[in-house]
Amino acid sequence: MATIAFIGLGNMGNPMAANLVKAGHTVLGFDLMPDNLTVAKEHGVTVMASAVAAVKDADVVITMLPAGKHVLSVYEGVAPKAKKGALFIDSSTIDVESARKAHAIAAKHGLQSIDAPVSGGTGGAAAGTLTFMAGGSDEAFAAAEPILKPMAGRVVHCGGASAGQAAKICNNMILGISMIGVAEAFVLAEKLGLSHQALYDVASTSSGQCWSLTTYCPVPGPVPASPANRDYKPGFAAALMLKDLKLSQEAAQNAGAATPLGAEATQLYALFNAQGHAGADFSGIINFLRGDKS
Numbered sequence: 644m645a646t647i648a649f650i651g652l653g654n655m656g657n658p659m660a661a662n663l664v665k666a667g668h669t670v671l672g673f674d675l676m677p678d679n680l681t682v683a684k685e686h687g688v689t690v691m692a693s694a695v696a697a698v699k700d701a702d703v704v705i706t707m708l709p710a711g712k713h714v715l716s717v718y719e720g721v722a723p724k725a726k727k728g729a730l731f732i733d734s735s736t737i738d739v740e741s742a743r744k745a746h747a748i749a750a751k752h753g754l755q756s757i758d759a760p761v762s763g764g765t766g767g768a769a770a771g772t773l774t775f776m777a778g779g780s781d782e783a784f785a786a787a788e789p790i791l792k793p794m795a796g797r798v799v800h801c802g803g804a805s806a807g808q809a810a811k812i813c814n815n816m817i818l819g820i821s822m823i824g825v826a827e828a829f830v831l832a833e834k835l836g837l838s839h840q841a842l843y844d845v846a847s848t849s850s851g852q853c854w855s856l857t858t859y860c861p862v863p864g865p866v867p868a869s870p871a872n873r874d875y876k877p878g879f880a881a882a883l884m885l886k887d888l889k890l891s892q893e894a895a896q897n898a899g900a901a902t903p904l905g906a907e908a909t910q911l912y913a914l915f916n917a918q919g920h921a922g923a924d925f926s927g928i929i930n931f932l933r934g935d936k937s
């Protein structure tokens with residue numbers, strides 16, 4: 644069993660750390676928010692006074708932070724104090740450029756590192772069924788895989804440094820675009836007098852089939868578990884979808900990739916967020932497309 648430092652015990656980090664404790668690891672946790680530390684303690688995490696205090700005797704350091712700037716600032720602060728050869732795993736969703744810098748900081752201090760963002764949300768974090776998309780050397784991945792297992796349904800090695808972040812933003816760009824496509828089709832169906840169920844019955848078994856339709860259907864009825872059935876309570880909040888779409892566009896610009904639908908989806912989610920729906924599920928964009936004012 645390993646000694647694991649866990650930095651960033653928010654909505655995702657706390658349930659992930661709890662699953663590591665359940666698996667028998669010693670988890671030393673740190674977060675800037677005292678309330679989150681109280682929850683962590685209830686889960687059996689040993690709360691530390693600082694990130695450096697959590698990291699200095701740890702075999703593994705996991706970060707679950709809001710954005711690239713937070714990850715880089717934590718890495719710069721703790722990497723010089725970490726045990727030589729310790730494994731750094733960043734599971735935050737961050738920009739590809741910052742992920743590369745984080746790997747470089749780790750390498751400079753003789754540490755192993757992988758980027759390992761997740762898909763599956765807070766439900767997956769609590770259930771220990773997250774999908775991890777990992778980027779880093781074969782050696783670092785082999786060391787990380789057994790650590791990630793208690794938090795994971797699936798762990799995929801996507802390639803070298805930052806490949807995990809690349810996979811995450813490409814996947815979520817598909818998701819943002821496909822949700823808008825499905826929502827537009829339902830709005831058109833309404834205007835044409837076609838029932839939601841009829842469109843669902845045809846498209847779910849035809850070439851329009853996709854996750855946004857069959858798992859996350861943006862209208863109430865056809866898929867009882869989708870957020871549309873509970874007034875678009877997330878689920879996956881529109882603010883997080885916008886964050887990931889912006890990351891995809893930043894990466895596309897840096898890499899010189901043409902992603903016109905990704906750009907359009909980013910604009911539409913920016914408008915939806917600006918109308919006060921940042922906390923709603925991202926499938927609620929159907930109401931915006933329909934022109935609903937509320």
Ligand code: NAD
Nearest residue numbers: 651652653654655656674675676707708709735736764765
């Ligand atoms: P969150 O805001 O709930 O948690 C982030 C935590 O980091 C906060 O508790 C904050 O206090 C802490 N923090 C910030 N700077 C810190 C520092 N310097 N030292 C210590 N702690 C610090 O966010 P979350 O929902 O847990 O998301 C975390 C990451 O996971 C994000 O990158 C997000 O995009 C990604 N993600 C979230 C979801 C989701 O459904 N919430 C799903 C997939 C991926």
